[in-house]
Amino acid sequence: MEIKRHIIATSGGFGIEPENKKMDLYILSLCNSDNPRICFLPTASGDDKNYIERFYGFFNKENCKPSHLSLFRGNISNIENHLLEQDVIYVGGGNTRNMMAIWKDRGVDEMLKNGYGKGIIMAGISAGSLCWYEEGITDSIPGKYTRMECLGFLKGSNCPFADKGKKETYIKMIEEGEMKEGVATEIGVGVHYENEKIKCIFASRENAKAYLISMGGIVKKINPTYLYKL
Helix, strand or coil: CCCCCEEEEECCCCCCCCCCCHHHHHHHHCCCCCCCEEEEECHHHCCCHHHHHHHHHHHCCCCCEEEECCCCCCCCCCHHHHHHCCCEEEECCCCHHHHHHHHHHHCHHHHHHHHHHCCCEEEEECHHHHCCEEEEEECCCCCCCEEEECCCCEEEEEECCHHHCHHHHHHHHHHCCCCCCEEEECCCEEEEEECCEEEEEEECCCCCCEEEEECCCEEEEECCEECCCC
16 A cells, blocks of 8 residues: 655644634644644744643644654653654744754654655644755844755755745745745645645635745746635
């Protein structure tokens, strides 16, 4: 039986839209379980306590088994075993550079690669969106947008929160050959990949947009499928 690999790269979810369940319920709906296990990785936020509490505040109310992995506080004794037991691994936002450095130091990047190959659904917002691509645009260095090498599960690049002023810089970087072609998402938009190909682009709010930027800076505006049924 062929393993289907899923990545959901978003600019939405409980961390940015706590009263809007659509995006996170969409992620849970992809699981082959009535009570899926979902683990939150808040590394990019420095394992911010309030962020973790918001995660549990949302997912404790849904049909799932939430947990979190704190690399700063060491709450899980066997990290790899815990991650590979999950149905969904959900990566939070924050400082992408710090997150990637810590993951590589602890071997989490390889654990995630192993889990992805086994069919664990990978999802996330902001840093948890662009981390799955070969590269992305980040403001991890204060005061400027820079290119960031990431995990490379997906080809190309990513720009989450494109409606916060990053989109123009991102397009210019692709146009000038500083970054690979890719996808930008406004707040409330997610891109669902199945076996490294875009399956759909969806939105938890009406009128939110996505943009496919090809080499030369050519922009194609996308009107995502609105998740009105969830």
